[in-house]
Amino acid sequence: DQQVKQNSPSLSVQEGRISILNCDYTNSMFDYFLWYKKYPAEGPTFLISISSIKDKNEDGRFTVFLNKSAKHLSLHIVPSQPGDSAVYFCAGRRGAGSYQLTFGKGTKLSVIP
Amino acid sequence: SAVISQKPSRDICQRGTSLTIQCQVDSQVTMMFWYRQQPGQSLTLIATANQGSEATYESGFVIDKFPISRPNLTFSTLTVSNMSPEDSSIYLCSGFPRQGTSEQFFGPGTRLTVL
Numbered sequence: 001d002q003q004v005k006q007n008s009p010s011l012s013v014q015e016g017r018i019s020i021l022n023c024d025y026t027n028s029m030f031d032y033f034l035w036y037k038k039y040p041a042e043g044p045t046f047l048i049s050i051s052s053i054k055d056k057n058e059d060g061r062f063t064v065f066l067n068k069s070a071k072h073l074s075l076h077i078v079p080s081q082p083g084d085s086a087v088y089f090c091a092g093r094r095g096a097g098s099y100q101l102t103f104g105k106g107t108k109l110s111v112i113p
Numbered sequence: 114s115a116v117i118s119q120k121p122s123r124d125i126c127q128r129g130t131s132l133t134i135q136c137q138v139d140s141q142v143t144m145m146f147w148y149r150q151q152p153g154q155s156l157t158l159i160a161t162a163n164q165g166s167e168a169t170y171e172s173g174f175v176i177d178k179f180p181i182s183r184p185n186l187t188f189s190t191l192t193v194s195n196m197s198p199e200d201s202s203i204y205l206c207s208g209f210p211r212q213g214t215s216e217q218f219f220g221p222g223t224r225l226t227v228l
Contacts, residue, residue, distance in 0.1 A: 004155070034216075043117070043205055043219030044156070089156065099144050099209055100171075101217060103155040 003027040004092050006104035013111050019077040021107050023090030026071065030092030034101065035064060035075050038087045047088070048075070080111045115140045115210045117220035125226045126196055133192045134223045136206030141186040144209040146217070147179070151202045159204075162189040196227045 005024045013019045023033075031052045036044035050057040050064045050073065057064050063076045077084055087108045091101040120135045136145065145162040160168040160181055168181035183189040193200050206220040 002155075036219075041221065043207075043221045046216045046218060049216070091156075099217065100146070100158055100161070101156075103157075105153070105155045 004104040010108040021075040032093035119220040123224040142208035
């Protein structure tokens with residue numbers, strides 16, 4: 001049972017445009033959601049997070065939106081830059097007091113100059 | 114923020130052998146975890162490495178196959194035992210630098226190929 005789903009394995013976007021990466025989840029117990037970015041041959045690095053009681057969190061060019069009723073979140077990158085080309089993983093935390101994360105399979109973003 | 118290093122970065126091993134992966138953090142962390150990423154798959158949690166006691170394993174993972182040690186707050190090892198080609202994966206160590214944060218950080222991973 002895949003509790004976190006990233007249905008788009010890849011996405012290509014022109015430099016300067018908006019990138020939108022989507023994530024769906026099934027576990028209602030997740031209380032926190034995180035996005036990680038991963039370059040080849042490196043470990044994932046934390047990008048941005050959102051509490052389940054919020055519907056939006058913004059950090060510079062990155063904004064995460066949460067639609068709890070639809071069990072859907074999205075990461076917006078505006079404007080997209082070639083350095084943003086990486087694999088993006090969505091993850092859910094299994095409830096307060098837990099540190100375990102459940103990850104999606106990732107979406108490979110390519111930003112074309 | 115804290116930095117995690119892993120050794121080896123990659124290895125090619127023969128079926129039936131074992132490999133021990135080391136994870137070193139440059140500062141004390143409250144929690145350490147081991148993940149596996151099989152080709153084309155998500156990061157899957159193997160276990161929580163507990164300092165001074167037995168690791169806590171997720172469903173589908175057992176101590177005999179993946180023995181874990183954590184002798185102190187900055188170091189852990191994962192052994193992949195009696196390897197088969199299905200164990201070919203990237204193995205990642207992660208940690209939390211302090212209580213109350215959700216910002217788990219990761220090592221660079223160990224790419225294991227089993228022939």
